[in-house]
Amino acid sequence: MSARSEPVLRAPQSRTKEGTVTTYPFSAVLGMEDMRLALLLNAVSPAIGGVLVRGEKGTAKSTAVRALAALLPPVRRVAGCRFGCDPAEPDPACPDGPHPTAATAEIRPARLVELPVGAAEDRVVGSLDLEKALGEGVRAFEPGLLAAAHRGVLYVDEVNLLHDHLVDLLLDAAAMGRSHVEREGVSVSHAARFLLVGTMNPEEGELRPQLLDRFGLTVEVGASRDPEVRVEVVRRRLAADADPAGFAARWADADAEIAGQVAAARRRLSGVRLPDAALRQIAEVCAAFDVDGMRADIVTARTALAHAAWHGRDRVTIDDVRVAARLALPHRRRRDPFDTPGLDEKRLDEALQRAQDAHPDDPDDNGPEGGGPNDSGPNGGGPGGGGPNGGGGPQDHATSDGEPVDHSGSGPAGPSAADGDAGPTDGPSGTDDGHSADDRGGHAQHGGREAPDRGDADPRRGRDGGTDAQPVAVPRGGLTARLLTAPGVGDGVPGRRSRARTGRGRTTGARVPNGRVGALHLPATVRAAAPHQASRGRRTGPLRLRPDDVREAVREGREGNLVLFVVDASGSMGARQRMTAVKDAVLALLTDAYQRRDKVAVIAFRGADARTVLPATSSVLAASTRLTELPTGGRTPLAEGLLAAADLLRVERLRDPLRRPLVLVVTDGRATAGTRPLDRAAGAAAVLAATGAPCVVVDCETGPVRLNLARRLATQLHAPHHPLAALTHPHPRDAGLAVAA
Numbered sequence: 001m002s003a004r005s006e007p008v009l010r011a012p013q014s015r016t017k018e019g020t021v022t023t024y025p026f027s028a029v030l031g032m033e034d035m036r037l038a039l040l041l042n043a044v045s046p047a048i049g050g051v052l053v054r055g056e057k058g059t060a061k062s063t064a065v066r067a068l069a070a071l072l073p074p075v076r077r078v079a080g081c082r083f084g085c086d087p088a089e090p091d092p093a094c095p096d097g098p099h100p101t102a103a104t105a106e107i108r109p110a111r112l113v114e115l116p117v118g119a120a121e122d123r124v125v126g127s128l129d130l131e132k133a134l135g136e137g138v139r140a141f142e143p144g145l146l147a148a149a150h151r152g153v154l155y156v157d158e159v160n161l162l163h164d165h166l167v168d169l170l171l172d173a174a175a176m177g178r179s180h181v182e183r184e185g186v187s188v189s190h191a192a193r194f195l196l197v198g199t200m201n202p203e204e205g206e207l208r209p210q211l212l213d214r215f216g217l218t219v220e221v222g223a224s225r226d227p228e229v230r231v232e233v234v235r236r237r238l239a240a241d242a243d244p245a246g247f248a249a250r251w252a253d254a255d256a257e258i259a260g261q262v263a264a265a266r267r268r269l270s271g272v273r274l275p276d277a278a279l280r281q282i283a284e285v286c287a288a289f290d291v292d293g294m295r296a297d298i299v300t301a302r303t304a305l306a307h308a309a310w311h312g313r314d315r316v317t318i319d320d321v322r323v324a325a326r327l328a329l330p331h332r333r334r335r336d337p338f339d340t341p342g343l344d345e346k347r348l349d350e351a352l353q354r355a356q357d358a359h360p361d362d363p364d365d366n367g368p369e370g371g372g373p374n375d376s377g378p379n380g381g382g383p384g385g386g387g388p389n390g391g392g393g394p395q396d397h398a399t400s401d402g403e404p405v406d407h408s409g410s411g412p413a414g415p416s417a418a419d420g421d422a423g424p425t426d427g428p429s430g431t432d433d434g435h436s437a438d439d440r441g442g443h444a445q446h447g448g449r450e451a452p453d454r455g456d457a458d459p460r461r462g463r464d465g466g467t468d469a470q471p472v473a474v475p476r477g478g479l480t481a482r483l484l485t486a487p488g489v490g491d492g493v494p495g496r497r498s499r500a501r502t503g504r505g506r507t508t509g510a511r512v513p514n515g516r517v518g519a520l521h522l523p524a525t526v527r528a529a530a531p532h533q534a535s536r537g538r539r540t541g542p543l544r545l546r547p548d549d550v551r552e553a554v555r556e557g558r559e560g561n562l563v564l565f566v567v568d569a570s571g572s573m574g575a576r577q578r579m580t581a582v583k584d585a586v587l588a589l590l591t592d593a594y595q596r597r598d599k600v601a602v603i604a605f606r607g608a609d610a611r612t613v614l615p616a617t618s619s620v621l622a623a624s625t626r627l628t629e630l631p632t633g634g635r636t637p638l639a640e641g642l643l644a645a646a647d648l649l650r651v652e653r654l655r656d657p658l659r660r661p662l663v664l665v666v667t668d669g670r671a672t673a674g675t676r677p678l679d680r681a682a683g684a685a686a687v688l689a690a691t692g693a694p695c696v697v698v699d700c701e702t703g704p705v706r707l708n709l710a711r712r713l714a715t716q717l718h719a720p721h722h723p724l725a726a727l728t729h730p731h732p733r734d735a736g737l738a739v740a741a
Contacts, residue, residue, distance in 0.1 A: 024240060026067035027254035028247070029060060030233060034219040037307075038327050039068045040258070042195050042216065044265040045306035049216025049299055050174050050196030052159070052207075052331065059221045061199040062157055065112075069153045071259040072110035072195075073266075077151075079104040082143050083190045084150040091191045095141050111152035113145050113194075115170075117161045120518065124169055125181050126188065128520065141188045146170075146179040149194040159198030160207050160618065163494045164597065167207070170196060171214035183519075203619050206594070213292070216299045218331040261310070269309040274301060278316040281355040285325045288351035289343070291332040300328045318352060481585075481592035481728050484662060486561055486694050492658045495560020495597035502557035510551040517552050524551035560597040561662045562616055562652055563589070564693075566645045568667035568700070569606040570636035581724060582666055582700055583627055588728045589664065590627075594620040599659065601648060602626060605641030607634035608673055612644065616652050637673035638713075641665075642684035649691050661693040665717070666724075668701040669709025678709075685716035695719035698727055 029036065038051045053061045078085045081096045087105040090097060115124065126144035145154070146169075156162060156170065173179045179192040198215065200207070212218070224230055240247040279301065286296045303324035304316045313320075330343040486498040494502045501508075510524030529549040536544040565586055593600050600623050602614040614626045642665070649661050671677035688695065695717045699710035714721035 023070050023248070024063055024067050025248055025251035025255050026064065026071055027258060028236060028240075028251045029064050029067060030229065030236070031224075032060070032064065032221050034327065035061075035064060035221050037323070038217045038219050039064065039197065040262065041303055041306040041310060041327075042197075043068065043072060043262050044310055045269055045302055046193060046195050048302045048306060049214070050171075050198070052212070052215040052218040053197065053199045053221060054202055054218060055199075055221035056203065056223065057201050059223055061221060062155070065153070065155050065197045065199070068197075069110060069112035069155075071255060071262055072153070073259070073263050074107050075110050075151045076105050076107050079106045083147050084152075085191070086151070093189050095143075095188050095190055111148060113149040113152060113154050115145055115154065115156045115162075117158050119145070119166070120516075121166060121169070122183070122518070124166060125179055125183075126186075127181075127183060128186050141181070141186050143190070144179075144181075146173050146192040146194075147190055150190075150192050152194055154194045154196050156196070156198045158200060158204070160200040160202075160204060164208065164211065165494075167211050167214075171211065175214065203622060204617060206619065206621060208595075212331040213295060215331065217303065217327040219327065220330075265306070265309040268312070268314075269306060271314060272305050272308045273315040274305055275315060277355075278304065278318070278321055280358070281318060281321045281352050282325070284355035284358075285321070285348060285351045286329070288347060288354075289329055289333055291329060296329060296332045300324045303328050318356075322348065322352060481588040482726070483592070484589075484664070484696060484727075486660050486662050489556065490559050490658070490660045492559035492561065492660050493597075493656075494557060496558045497561050497596040497598060498559050498660065498662075499556060500559030502555060502559065506556055507553045508556045509554040511554050512548075513550060513552040517550055519553040519555065521551045521553040524553075525549055558596075560599065560659065562599045562601065562649075562656070562659050563593045564616075564645060564648065564661055564663045565589070565600065565602045566610075566641050566663060566665045566667075567602065567604045567613075567630070568636060568638070568641070568670075569604040569630055569632045570670075570672070571606075571633045572636050572668055572670045572672070583630075585698070585724055585728050586627060586666065587624060590620050590623050599656075601652075603641060603644050603648065604630055605637050605644070606632065607637065608640075609637055610640040610644040612648060616648070616656075635673040636667075636670045636677075638667065638669075638671035639674070639677065639680040639684040641667075642681065642688045646684075646688045646691050649688075649693050663688070663693050663695040664698055665695060665713070665719075666698045666700060667710060667713070668699065669697075669707070669711070669713045671709075681713070682716055685713060689717050689719075697721045698724055700724050 026036075035051075035053055038053075042048050042051055053065075055061055075084065076087055078087050078090060078096075078099050081090075081094065081099065083091065083094050083096055085091050085094050085097070085099060087099075087103055090099040090103070092098065122144065124144050125146055126142055129140040129142040154170065154174075159167065169179075173192040174194065174196040177191060177193040179190055181188045181190075196215075206212075224233070236247075282297055282300045282304065286300065300321070301324075304320040307320040307323050308314075308316045311320075325348055326343060326345070333343070483497070488499070490498060490500040492498075492500050494500075507519075507521070510521035525545070526543065528551055529543060529545050532546075532549075533544060536546075538544045567582065567586065590600060597618075599616045599618050600614070600620060601612070601616040602623055603610055604613045605611075613630060614623050617623070645663055645665075649663070652659070652661065671681040674680060695714075697710050697714035697717065697719050699714075699721060701707065701710055711721050
């Protein structure tokens with residue numbers, strides 16, 4: 001397993017060049033108000049269900065999470081218990097129990113457990129301890145990362161790249177507070193209560209709406225466009241690099257203050273009251289935004305309670321409900337990959353007002369004591385993580401319009417109202433290094449930033465709290481794609497498209513493990529050991545096993561593919577008004593790729609050349625945006641389009657060798673650019689076919705007179721040929737279209 005794939009279990013610290021350990025202070029993180037508040041509210045009440053932080057690369061997402069772990073109160077546990085049982089309330093079902101009433105207790109810091117993308121299921125939930133099973137002949141359970149994270153923080157970087165079944169496991173454990181393990185003859189249940197934090201870059205793909213809904217809160221972060229803020233980010237970053245211990249010491253008092261406020265809010269939480277008026281406001285807001293199910297109402301209520309406790313109040317006010325809705329609802333509005341995230345705050349205020357107007361005789365539970373400029377409303381200071389006065393430590397001194405007061409240096413008096421960060425390197429690639437959202441005009445409070453000049457596909461939030469997204473192409477209602485699959489059985493990443501050997505699915509055989517054992521194949525292991533029992537001296541008693549007898553199961557499931565769209569955008573398509581039908585079909589195929597956990601890429605050819613409209617990505621929203629902007633017209637450089645596809649496949653094979661490609665050439669087969677265009681297209685088809693990538697030719701030719709050029713291209717590519725209409729249908733069906741080898 002690669003270094004990136006190894007699970008990480010450590011205290012929230014990093015080692016300096018001098019050999020000492022330190023962590024970047026939470027109070028020194030510039031701005032990022034919504035993220036800071038969401039993390040702190042989950043620290044107060046882990047029952048909220050965790051935080052999903054969405055943002056572009058280099059926005060200090062990991063830095064803030066690691067810094068938060070250092071603020072959590074230390075944990076008392078039963079000495080020697082691998083599952084971290086509280087001596088005051090030990091888990092009666094603890095696999096290391098039962099613990100005696102007077103069990104020896106020990107104190108340790110709250111743990112930060114990091115789960116990388118490549119972690120296997122047995123490392124997450126635990127598995128049979130093969131060393132004890134083979135060496136001692138006993139059945140024992142080896143705890144996984146969920147047990148290690150109990151009463152601490154479980155951090156999943158790039159959670160959108162983690163396989164769906166692992167995300168389901170994490171979210172189930174976070175919701176229930178327990179992990180149930182049924183595998184390899186082991187049946188174990190243990191406590192697993194932790195603060196779950198996931199971070200993701202939307203450009204690399206989205207989580208399915210069903211998984212988004214399982215996260216309690218979500219926030220958007222982005223890099224500041226204010227030069228003054230960026231200067232301060234760099235200043236703090238360099239100061240922390242030059243003297244990590246001294247930099248941490250300058251912020252120690254502010255961090256200690258926040259840690260004390262977290263502990264006080266936890267004690268206060270059970271006494272906070274949720275009035276009926278606040279409950280009606282929550283219900284009105286959730287109904288107004290048409291969210292599915294009741295989880296949104298419950299999470300919003302829990303968040304409002306935690307927010308009131310954080311601000312030292314004994315009852316929930318309208319400001320608590322407003323802040324809770326801003327954090328709990330945006331990601332629950334998404335129903336398909338073409339929905340843009342965000343929350344219209346004007347609609348939010350209207351829903352709250354309707355709830356008040358519908359019950360004017362309710363007791364005034366939301367009077368002046370709940371409101372005030374520091375009470376963490378959309379423009380308040382509270383989201384900075386400052387505690388009851390909305391401060392959060394010295395870093396939260398800012399003018400009312402979001403302008404920082406002091407840019408004097410890297411100490412606690414530096415600016416903080418604008419989003420940014422100068423935390424330690426985020427992730428193995430070292431790219432998440434300083435950073436955050438612009439606070440001017442309320443962008444930081446709304447969790448977004450101004451749209452950059454470049455053609456980013458991510459929707460950006462406007463000043464009024466609504467969405468200010470780029471145009472997005474949306475498929476016609478009810479139009480779905482037929483299933484296209486690659487031939488044979490692959491070894492690619494888990495997904496839902498083509499057959500593959502994966503860690504999940506039906507068992508098809510056994511093999512000698514190469515490295516760490518995955519799923520144990522018990523019958524094959526017994527068969528391997530049986531011929532050697534006499535030579536090992538066994539006469540009676542249990543079977544004598546050795547490590548080289550172990551066989552692991554070979555399972556067949558489904559994999560995700562790289563679906564490459566090669567789209568003819570020339571005049572031969574656009575002039576006949578076919579691009580609308582082509583875009584509808586491609587969008588339906590994009591939706592199918594999203595559901596099946598594929599990567600997608602788009603190449604368009606027109607005029608004299610071809611260009612990569614979208615490099616390989618998991619973001620279907622990005623693909624649909626680029627498709628909307630796709631220009632049409634000009635000649636048809638078919639050869640250039642096919643050669644560009646072959647070149648992209650070559651590069652992606654180096655980057656992701658296990659992900660099998662599937663090429664969809666959407667064209668009418670005409671070639672009109674350059675000299676001898678049809679001959680050049682035939683040569684380019686031979687180059688693409690030589691890559692071994694399975695192809696499909698989607699024929700867009702219409703009209704009474706047919707040239708059948710697309711059919712001829714399919715023959716040259718050794719690919720199946722399908723009319724455009726055959727690729728989609730108005731209602732979901734099980735029938736699929738296999739791609740010939």
